[in-house]
Amino acid sequence: xxxxxxxxxxxxxxxxxxxxxxxxxxxxxxxxxxxxxxxxxxxxxxxxxxxxxxxxxxxxxxxxxxxxxxxxxxxxxxxxxxxxxxxxxxxxxxxxxxxxxxxxxxxxxxxxxxxxxxxxxxxxxxxxxxxxxxxxxxxxxxxxxxxxxxxxxxxxxxxxxxxxxxxxxxxxxxxxxxxxxxxxxxxxxxxxxxxxxxxxxxxxxxxxxxxxxxxxxxxxxxxxxxxxxxxxxxxxxxxxxxxxxxxxxxxxxxxxxxxxxxxxxxxxxxxxxxxxxxxxxxxxxxxxxxxxxxxxxxxxxxxxxxxxxxxxxxxxxxxxxxxxxxxxxxxxxxxxxxxxxxxxxxxxxxxxxxxxxxxxxxxxxxxxxxxxxxxxxxxxxxxxxxxxxxxxxxxxxxxxxxxxxxxxxxxxxxxxxxxxxxxxxxxxxxxxxxxxxxxxxxxxxxxxxxxxxxxxxxxxxxxxxxxxxxxxxxxxxxxxxxxxxxxxxxxxxxxxxxxxxx
Ligand SMILES: [Mn+2]
Numbered sequence: 001x002x003x004x005x006x007x008x009x010x011x012x013x014x015x016x017x018x019x020x021x022x023x024x025x026x027x028x029x030x031x032x033x034x035x036x037x038x039x040x041x042x043x044x045x046x047x048x049x050x051x052x053x054x055x056x057x058x059x060x061x062x063x064x065x066x067x068x069x070x071x072x073x074x075x076x077x078x079x080x081x082x083x084x085x086x087x088x089x090x091x092x093x094x095x096x097x098x099x100x101x102x103x104x105x106x107x108x109x110x111x112x113x114x115x116x117x118x119x120x121x122x123x124x125x126x127x128x129x130x131x132x133x134x135x136x137x138x139x140x141x142x143x144x145x146x147x148x149x150x151x152x153x154x155x156x157x158x159x160x161x162x163x164x165x166x167x168x169x170x171x172x173x174x175x176x177x178x179x180x181x182x183x184x185x186x187x188x189x190x191x192x193x194x195x196x197x198x199x200x201x202x203x204x205x206x207x208x209x210x211x212x213x214x215x216x217x218x219x220x221x222x223x224x225x226x227x228x229x230x231x232x233x234x235x236x237x238x239x240x241x242x243x244x245x246x247x248x249x250x251x252x253x254x255x256x257x258x259x260x261x262x263x264x265x266x267x268x269x270x271x272x273x274x275x276x277x278x279x280x281x282x283x284x285x286x287x288x289x290x291x292x293x294x295x296x297x298x299x300x301x302x303x304x305x306x307x308x309x310x311x312x313x314x315x316x317x318x319x320x321x322x323x324x325x326x327x328x329x330x331x332x333x334x335x336x337x338x339x340x341x342x343x344x345x346x347x348x349x350x351x352x353x354x355x356x357x358x359x360x361x362x363x364x365x366x367x368x369x370x371x372x373x374x375x376x377x378x379x380x381x382x383x384x385x386x387x388x389x390x391x392x393x394x395x396x397x398x399x400x401x402x403x404x405x406x407x408x409x410x411x412x413x414x415x416x417x418x419x420x421x422x423x424x425x426x427x428x429x430x431x432x433x434x435x436x437x438x439x440x441x442x443x444x445x446x447x448x449x450x451x452x453x454x455x456x457x458x459x460x461x462x463x464x465x466x467x468x469x470x471x472x473x474x475x476x477x478x479x480x481x482x483x484x485x486x487x488x489x490x491x492x493x494x495x496x497x498x499x500x501x502x
């Protein structure tokens with residue numbers, strides 16, 4: 001019985017850890033009834049075997065994977081302090097997200113903070129992860145990880161459902177110890193007394209949790225026992241930008257769910273449909289396939305509204321002869337997809353639509369080929385502008401006599417956004433990783449060129465005005481050819497017309 005073994009093993013680890021110093025005795029450890037009967041505050045193998053397998057913390061991700069992420073974090077952090085003798089100890093603090101409220105008592109959908117989730121897989125709000133390391137951790141990656149979580153509270157749980165509690169959290173995540181979150185100040189005060197000149201690793205630039213930031217970290221800052229504060233954001237992004245085998249598999253599933261949903265949405269659309277109905281259909285089809293929710297408010301733009309890049313109002317009627325641009329993706333067990341397709345609501349492209357569409361598609365397919373170690377995303381963007389300029393010239397949208405530099409400016413005018421971003425747990429993933437860096441295997445990126453011709457651009461032939469097109473796929477970078485993860489989502493004119501004729 002894996003479960004019982006795990007429990008016994010955990011108790012031994014809890015009692016033997018060296019952090020159980022005089023002021024921090026074993027009486028602090030919460031012992032509860034046998035876990036077999038309890039519920040956790042998140043899906044677990046015991047309660048949701050259809051989602052989580054034995055040995056996993058979140059669907060598809062094992063206890064070992066989370067542990068190795070923390071080891072990697074510690075090693076890469078300590079590398080930056082290599083050789084500096086006075087920096088023996090390192091303390092990492094990662095708060096979870098808190099619940100946000102739309103109005104009195106009405107919460108927004110909870111989404112866990114990405115870095116916190118990446119490091120421990122714990123899904124409850126108002127929790128905090130502490131990682132303790134010392135200079136030896138540089139080679140071994142050894143560390144202690146301690147979770148502080150909302151305490152069990154029968155009255156609260158009656159309304160909001162079960163909490164894992166400290167013991168449940170430790171069993172779920174395999175961290176070295178877990179305590180009630182109201183004990184975190186005492187714990188850190190103790191650490192502060194025992195250590196001097198330690199490095200405090202914390203995202204102080206954009207504090208994740210206002211209360212922990214002022215109450216818990218604020219106290220450490222005042223005491224000034226630490227040597228310096230180092231921001232964790234860049235460190236986390238440099239880890240997260242590379243996807244493991246398990247993560248790639250989750251990403252692939254997320255992309256396949258969205259791709260299949262796109263097909264159903266295209267078939268469902270017809271003249272006079274409301275953009276809101278298209279949105280609802282996408283949401284429905286993604287959830288029906290197991291996604292938790294859409295990864296972002298989708299762009300569902302009929303006709304010239306496609307020229308508003310972040311159009312999310314989605315409340316207009318789409319008329320016969322217009323196209324729908326839908327930019328949508330889902331979140332599947334913490335991993336996002338991000339696709340865009342543009343299709344004629346009637347099922348048939350007009351000649352002008354087809355010309356602009358094929359120009360966009362050509363540029364997109366050329367850019368996908370460039371997703372290799374030879375290019376950075378910024379270099380692919382530059383290449384996109386040249387390819388677009390060429391296509392727009394062929395169509396006469398850029399006048400033939402335009403000098404080359406001016407052609408690039410015009411291409412930029414008709415596609416005012418970048419061609420790509422990194423993709424992962426966040427839609428605009430690992431934003432501090434430079435897009436000037438050469439791509440490397442196991443990165444996942446989007447490729448999303450567009451052509452947007454404003455309705456009032458009288459320099460362009462009238463048949464093209466008011467048309468906006470974007471085509472976006474999700475691409476896995478490998479050590480050879482790039483892999484298009486969204487290959488099952490139709491994008492050729494013939495494929496789309498065929499699909500919509502059914
Ligand atoms: Mn995108």
